[in-house]
Amino acid sequence: MGTTHNRQWRLANRPTGEPTADDFELTVDPIPEPGPKEVLVRTDYLSVDPYMRGRMRESDSYADPWPVGEPMRGRAVGTVVESNHGTFEAGDTVFGNLYWAEYAVVDGTELEPVDTGIAPNSTALHVLGMPGRTAYVGTVDVGRIEPGDTVVVSAAAGAVGSVAGQIARIAGCRVVGITGRDEKADWLTDDLGFDAAINYRTADHLSAAVADACPRGVDCYFENVGGEVSDAVMDRLVDHSRVAVCGKIALYNAEAGDDRLRGPRRLHQRTRTRVEGFIVSDHADRFDHINARLRRWVEDDRLRYRETVTDGIETASDAFLGLFEGTNVGKQLVRIDGE
């Protein structure tokens, strides 16, 4: 195996407010040995995701909080090094909920084979993985998009938002993306076929910019951010509109009492708006169906993606922190070179 060392990240302490590098600790441990039915996997790509901020809290997320001092979990694509599970053998490419680590031992039942055939294996962590399915559920199942709808997506150049907007485009909607950098706005309109993109950092008056981009108002809002960007879109919701609440990255670092957690009271009785939170794992019965669609659209080049990749496990915490600055275009990944 070339080395006996396994570098991995542990949660050093629970952050208050914005997390910093001090909240993470990179430790060097022996590479673990797989027991019966277990598999040793070398990480190729680690996914860092905004929802992980919730797991750093005591109890503020839909998932159990991460214990302080313990290695942190993360979805990853890796290569089997040693397998005590009949389904896998050394050299297989697998997907699993592994660790922020170079190596991981997990039960073989927790792994899935990866062979997309049509795209790099890393896409199992985004367009052909959970972010892609999240985008589909949020637009189709929760947002109930219809042809002719105007659909606004926030964090539109992110892993989920970029797919959500493209699905809405395929579905015959007018699609407007909100993002925080001109480079990203250009990608949305020039490459992904969004009808318009708004840079919320440079727009003079965001609510007016949304109104300009949505002359018939907003039928469906795919909510990834919360906060003032959200306010500007909510101002423009029309009768019978829907808001699919996928995330609220602008609020994840706010502690109780933070001004960011207060805003306009939105009840939307007049417009009969439906605002609905969702978690993709509730929709597992739809995954086979959704996966087939996503694969077909990627294969036909109707669904495009980008990756922002940092190199080496030592970059994982910076890659994660960058999500809150919007440094990523498309999916943020950490690549770990085998040797």
Place this chain on the structure above:
Amino acid sequence: MGTTHNRQWRLANRPTGEPTADDFELTVDPIPEPGPKEVLVRTDYLSVDPYMRGRMRESDSYADPWPVGEPMRGRAVGTVVESNHGTFEAGDTVFGNLYWAEYAVVDGTELEPVDTGIAPNSTALHVLGMPGRTAYVGTVDVGRIEPGDTVVVSAAAGAVGSVAGQIARIAGCRVVGITGRDEKADWLTDDLGFDAAINYRTADHLSAAVADACPRGVDCYFENVGGEVSDAVMDRLVDHSRVAVCGKIALYNAEAGDDRLRGPRRLHQRTRTRVEGFIVSDHADRFDHINARLRRWVEDDRLRYRETVTDGIETASDAFLGLFEGTNVGKQLVRIDGE
């Protein structure tokens, strides 16, 4: 007809903030003459409703604003005095969208016969009328109540809330009402079969009171008020909960910039809550079905009601203003004696 005078209320000016008596003007006009196909109706009972506050604004409601200086509209039950429409004859009891007035002339096609057979005709303005249907749509169609749910209703002793809570009780739910007077709370629990009632004006800590009354959390919230009462309930929503937004009387008098219009940002992604505004008239295809249910339950004494009645058209503006103080128990009506 005994008199040739018709006293009626006109909107004197558009109120800013809390409306006052000065915003209404009682005028005396000749009793109007019915033209072809028209009917002259003497008002027996006029309904005053919170939604009317919206019609006093330039454009903040789902209905057209009332013109300043013109007579104000209101649902009423009355007696036909003179009819030029084949469907009605003098002496018939009818329901219609009439005026805050002793007499009204309307097209016969806008009237419906009233003969409940099982309850006073005034119930066509509440338990067997629009408020009753609103309660049904909000609990069953929008709130999707299930047996075993804990359902919280605000403005629970009002015309809509009191029916909503009883429907939830019939549907096998635990029902908690929030109201502003002990007398009303007692009515809810002792007469209407609510499992618990909270007086929000006297509760030490409203959020804790809701938690005490809802030990398994809140599955469905029937929202009539908005504001801080709403906040306390929203704190207790469980996974896959629903909020049916029927009204927000606590916010109707707030102008832009008013502190009451700001509050906790609620997106409910974690709990997958669905928050949905509704307007009963969108559900007209369900009215025959719903009316039959309401009548049966009233007949079987499973659905009870109370009326708070003021006497004389001159009391209409006070009756309306009282809605915002919560002076009514059950449905607020204005009774107009024929002679």
